[in-house]
Amino acid sequence: GRLAPGLRSFHVGGPPEASTEANVSHGKEKQASVELPLHWSEWQLLDSILPTGGFAHSFGLEAAIQARLISSPDDLRTYVIHILENTGSLLLPFVCTATTSPDLETWHKLDRMLDATLTNEVSRKASTAQGSALLRVAASVFTEVPSLKKMREISLNFGDVAFHHAPLFGIICGLLGLHRGTSQRAYMFITLRDIISAATRLNLVGPLGAAVLQHQIAFVAEAMLKKWKDRAVEEACQTSPLLDTVQGCHAYLFSRLFCS
């Protein structure tokens, strides 16, 4: 039977089975199946408290400050917008394709391709660190999707999978039942969330100011999403070569809070 959109049913403590009604028990299962609205998983996935190590990355903001490219609140706002545009043009195609085809073969192909596309060593390493952490957490948390754990184990055994962040984010969203529209918007959201968080830790803005800025920029992020969503990975491109160059300087910083 078909599940109502947005709902996923699972047996507490047992493997997932197709079920059309709440409170129906199958065979020997004594516990009732529970239908959990997808919002719970979606919100947990986007919550910054999920331990994926996103707090370690500043998206080149720390290097930009030390290169004196950010010297006013306007500069910060501009910087965030440019990073969001580049996220749209470069990474959304990977999130989109992965969400639409969340299978092992597609994932590996996207992972290889993104590895060749992230030519900036700093952002490439940040991507693999975050992707690995995300998959590890997702496999442990979303146990009703056993393929997450399986795909992770198979790929660790292969040894040449980089575990890049954007494709994995898309895969996890796809396997959870999220639509590609949602996953791409979510990816823009977490990028905005993480840069704003980095900005507060770099003392560019206070917590309240950061929250205000995040909401203001959300309108711009939505416009970026509309412009860059649903594209093929062959079209992926970067739109901010200056920021790419500056982010690449992160390894030259004498003192730093962040990994990238």
Next chain:
Amino acid sequence: MESKIEAATGKLVVKKVGGKSTVTRCFSKYPLKFIIPNKVGSSETDAVWVYTLTYGGGIVSGDSISCEITVADACTAVLTTQASTKVYKSLGSKSSEQILEAKIGSDALLAVIPDPVTCFSTASGRHESGEKWDFELYRSTNHIFLEGDQPLFLDSVLLEQGNITNIAERMQDYQVIAMVILLGPKLKQIQIQVQENVRRMMSEQLYLPSTGLRPHGKTQSDHFLAKPSFVVSCSAFGPKGIGIVVRIAAMTTESVYRFLQHQLAGMETLLGVSPYS
């Protein structure tokens, strides 16, 4: 690898003839022309230099110039331009394009050392103040594949005027961007040297401004807070880091030429002449 360019404007094949890298096939049609001097640099170096020239000195809208080059095993070829490529905008313009497709054999070396591409917003080609980055669209794609079409380096930069962000704002005061790719075991020493040089250069340029974020005010130490006029970073890529990519954003073309001259001086032994000298 099959040729994907149906009617290439130019084709070049470099093979060993009598133990020396030689152009064995050279075809070009308007507006592209190849100039192949008999001797460039030291006679001890085995390298053939090919200069490309575009009639009219520039590319106008609708032009599509494509070039295929094959460098056979153990050969060395250098592809360079005679002067900077100027792209002009004309009324009702379609976009123009330049495509280079290269196939490189084992133990072979291809050096592509072009002069800059300059985009002018006016048909007359005069660079007026306030017109910086004032073109509609510029896309630069550099893809490198290993044997079996395995993607190694997929880079595509798109500069397009948008309603939310314009190009000048993204580029700030930097008038020039450049990228250098050094790939393969023959270039290992130069790669190591360049990485070290770039690290040293930029370490001096990056520091925490002593003042924090200031709202629009000026400070007494403005020069201390000025952006570096030359920003460069270097990344390794590929299995075992067989390649490095250097990215540059600079305020003047001259500073980029100086940088390239200095960093690539070590290539004289491979190419016969130092690039950009």
